[in-house]
Amino acid sequence: MLSRTADHLYWMARYIERAENMARRLDVTYRMSLVQNAAQSEAALWVPLLHISDTVDDFNEAYDEVTAGNVIHYIALDERNLSSIYSCLRAARENAHAVRVAMSLEMWENINSLWLEFQQMDKSLMLDSGLTEFCDWVKSRSHLFRGVTYGTMLRDDGFWFTRLGGFIERADDMARLLDVKYHLLLPSANDVGGAVDYYEWSALLRSASAYLAYLKVYRDAVTPLRVAELLVLRQDMPRSLHACMDELTNILGQLSGNAGSECIRLAGEMHSSLHYGRIEDVFRGGLHEFLESFLRHNNRLGIEIQRTYLNVPINTSGLDDSGVDDDLSATGFDTLEPLLIQSQS
Amino acid sequence: MASIDYQNKLLTAFDESFDSLNGVRQVYSPYANWLAGKDFSQLTQKSRDAELLFRRVGITFAVYGEEEGGERLIPFDIVPRILAASEWKKLSDGACQRVRALNMFLNDLYHGQDIIKAGIVPESILTNEMYRPEMQGVDVPGGVYAHIAGIDIVRTAADTFYVLEDNLRTPSGVSYMLENRRMMMRLFPDLFRQYPISPVEHYPQLLLENLRAVAPRGVTDPTVVLMTPGAYNSAYFEHAFLAQQMGIELVEGRDMFVKGNAVFMRTTEGPKRVDVIYRRIDDDFIDPLAFRKDSMLGVPGLVSVYRNGGVALANAIGTGVADDKSTYIFVPEMIRFYLGEEPILSNVPTYKLGVEEDRKYVLAHLEELVVKEVQGSGGYGMLVGPTSSKAQIEEFRLRILANPSNYIAQPTLALSTCPTLVEQGVAPRHVDLRPYVLTGKTTTVVPGALCRVAMNEGSLVVNSSQGGGTKDTWVLQC
Structure with a gap:
């Protein structure tokens, strides 16, 4: 298929997934703010949301102080924030609009009506009682979109590029989320924590729709080690890093042509670390270090996908064009350390 | 109860549905009976349903001059334009006849130029901006230049049709013909049981066949x-729609490149050769090496591959010279010259402001005439004398005097009216008609058309950019 078409589909899916993830965090943080906790300031509760998407500096430039209202507005509606739900939905719709031919009619209608509904929403309610309802709406529209994609789209490369974008984004988001929470909450791996930690960790689980799954799998108290295991290594947990890499390795194998060997190698390497790794070993080497390395790998995989399949250079008046843009050529990469989970002998 | 009842209204033009002597015309009689059973509120509800559906599907057009990406719906009117089989036969025969002659004219103009040698078309046509010297002597597949033509036709009396314009470059609007039909079948399935309406849904397949x-x-x-040209083009919806209906790739200039004597598109599996390009982008922007150097929308080198026969373009480059308003006046003679036939459809009498005699007459009668720019389109840059103020006329007079040969003038035609749902009820509004004529191995037209309607009372300007709407057109099979 056309590289540009694949690019639009890929980013459309990434933006939808990103909007969903933003909504998940926003909702969970909001719910936590309802649990009275004198020890924690408003800022301490809301700033992590900005850390996850690397937007603390941009936020501070745009607002005077960190209040619930400001952060909610910034993350949900602010046009200046390129990762706001508003920006993500708009970008998703614009990408879809550019390649509506490549998707099923139902998919296009779905994403178009999503955007129309969003525009017509009464946003003044959102900062108060309407926030949970809004976040639920974003999540359910994302589910609906994924479902309509799965249920109606021809299984050609367009389908696989759409799926690819969704899982790259999900893996990136999950690793960031865990890393930020890890920083803020975890003095040591064996710390079982008090009531505050319990709420924090269960909120993290809830934001990944994993709380009930946790109870079902472990039938025991919430501990950081198990939370990490569930969200990093459990293959059967649909938002875990392992599950994302399962999907990604499968999808990359489905794509037509022979151009993607480096993508497949990278994804395979990441997958095997997660597939055979043990959570104790992850903690021994440092969860934070592991997650940072994972993020670097996932980012490299994204760049490699972009370079291999999606890159469309601007036409200049040169006649001969091999279709490869120089600034993204493979030789420009730093060497990447292997993503390893060292087992103790 | 709603009805086609113009008894209290003064009809200023031929009405498609109603005759002040005999009442409702035969073709509209079942419709009028159906309408009599409906409340006005039911009709306006249907109209709102249609708008919602169109918006959901995203059948929108971008409006120039509004903020980037501004999207609007073209107003859709739920009352159809109905044509009897005999009326359609005349229209379609006439439109096909014109397109056959125009294709022969283009082939002649870019080869032997017999029509100039015969003294029918003046040699000055070679200085027309739309004439492309790059195409001189180039053989295009099958000698076809205008693969898709939109012929704008108006009616002034029961048997009097005029061709206003031949659109031979990148005529748009056919998606509305198709989507309006789909909408009408969805809103009023009962009417489709009562009327033997010719289907139009095969248009994309016919187009694809012709392109292949x-x-x-x-x-x-x-x-x-x-x-x-991309998602911000006003007709982008239509480009996407047609590509999807034909199952072909929708490409932009940056998706393609030239290598050797071939055009390729960039795909996820590597370059893929392209053989036929149905282009919805003007000549000027198609290749920065051949035409406008600042075009970011084109493919460098495309025209040279085209000239060497490495790729086919539809429509061909250089068709603009034949649909130019200064060439229009020669079409009846072209039909006689190339086909040896009498024109089935008439031209509107046209004055050329570059000709002194004509100019004198026109400047003395501006308040009666319609004045158009020779290369204008979309209803921009025109003066409708009878509906313009003195000041507007005087302002336009100065523009004409500054560059007279840039203008033509025509008498203001009393365009036929068609019943249309408006705030006050069902009322007559002026309409035109654009059938789409396709040429591949033969020249054909699907039995249907885009019908444009001026939604404002008395207005004669039907262009969507000027607030015009559209209707479904029903061609009856018997």
Whole structure:
């Protein structure tokens, strides 16, 4: 298929997934703010949301102080924030609009009506009682979109590029989320924590729709080690890093042509670390270090996908064009350390 | 109860549905009976349903001059324009006849120029901006230049039709013909049981067949693509729609490149050869090496491959010279010259302001005439004398005097009216008609058309950019 078409589909899916993830965090943080906790300031509760998407500096430039209202507005509606739900939905719709031919009619209608509904929403309610309802709406529209994609789209490369974008984004988001929470909450791996930690960790689980799954799998108290295991290594947990890499390795194998060997190698390497790794070993080497390395790998995989399949250079008046843009050529990469989970002998 | 009842209204033009002597015309009689059973509120509800559906599907057009990406719906009117089989026969025969002659004219103009030698078309046509010297002597597949033509036709009396314009470059609007039909079938399935309406849904397949037929020689299974300027183009919806209906790739200039004597598109599996390009982008922007150097929308080198027969373009480059308003006046003579036939459809009498005698007459009668720019389109840059103020007329007079040969003038035609749902009820509004004529191995037209309607009372300007709406057109099978 056309590289540009694949690019639009890929980013459309990434933006939808990103909007969903933003909504998940926003909702969970909001719910936590309802649990009275004198020890924690408003800022301490809301700033992590900005850390996850690397937007603390941009936020501070745009607002005077960190209040619930400001952060909610910034993350949900602010046009200046390129990762706001508003920006993500708009970008998703614009990408879809550019390649509506490549998707099923139902998919296009779905994403178009999503955007129309969003525009017509009464946003003044959102900062108060309407926030949970809004976040639920974003999540359910994302589910609906994924479902309509799965249920109606021809299984050609367009389908696989759409799926690819969704899982790259999900893996990136999950690793960031865990890393930020890890920083803020975890003095040591064996710390079982008090009531505050319990709420924090269960909120993290809830934001990944994993709380009930946790109870079902472990039938025991919430501990950081198990939370990490569930969200990093459990293959059967649909938002875990392992599950994302399962999907990604499968999808990359489905794509037509022979151009993607480096993508497949990278994804395979990441997958095997997660597939055979043990959570104790992850903690021994440092969860934070592991997650940072994972993020670097996932980012490299994204760049490699972009370079291999999606890159469309601007036409200049040169006649001969091999279709490869120089600034993204493979030789420009730093060497990447292997993503390893060292087992103790 | 709603009805087609103009008893209290003064009809200023021929009405498609109603005759002040005999009442409702035969073709509209079942419709009028159906309408009599409906409440006005039911009709306005249907109209709102249609708008919602169109918006959900995203059948919108971008409006120039509004903020980037501004999207609007073209107003859709739920009352159809109905044409009897005999009326359609005349219209379609006439439109096909014109397109056959125009294709022969283009082939002649870019080769032997017999029509100039015969003294029918003046040699000055070679200085027309739309004439492309790059195409002189180039053989295009099948000698076809205008693969898709939109012929704008108006009616002034029961048997009097005029051709206003031949659109031979990148005529748009056919998606509305198709989507309006789909909408009408969805809103009023009961009417489709009562009327023997000719289907139009096969248009995209017919178009694809024609496009495949003009592939460069030797290619048996050609790759056909639709080339669009991009998502911000006013007709982007239509480009996407047609590509989807034909199952072909929708490409932009940056998706393609030239290598050797061939055009390729960039795909996720590597370069893929392109054989036929249905391009919805003007000549000027198609290749920065051949035409406008600042075009970011085109493909460098495309025209040179085209001239060498490495790729087919539809429509051909250089068709603009034949649909120019200064060439229009010669079409009846072209029909006689190339086909040896009498024109089935008439031209509107046209004054050329570059000609002194005509100019004198026109400047003395501006308040009665319609004045148009020779190369204008979309209803921009025109003066409708009878509905313009003195100040507007005087302002336009100065523009004409500054560059007279840039203008033509025509008498203000009393365009026929068609019943239309408006705030006050069902009322007559002026309409035109654009059938789409396709040429591949033969010249054909699907039995239907885009019907444009001026939604404002008395207005004669039907262009969507000027607030015009559209209707479904029903061609009856018997």
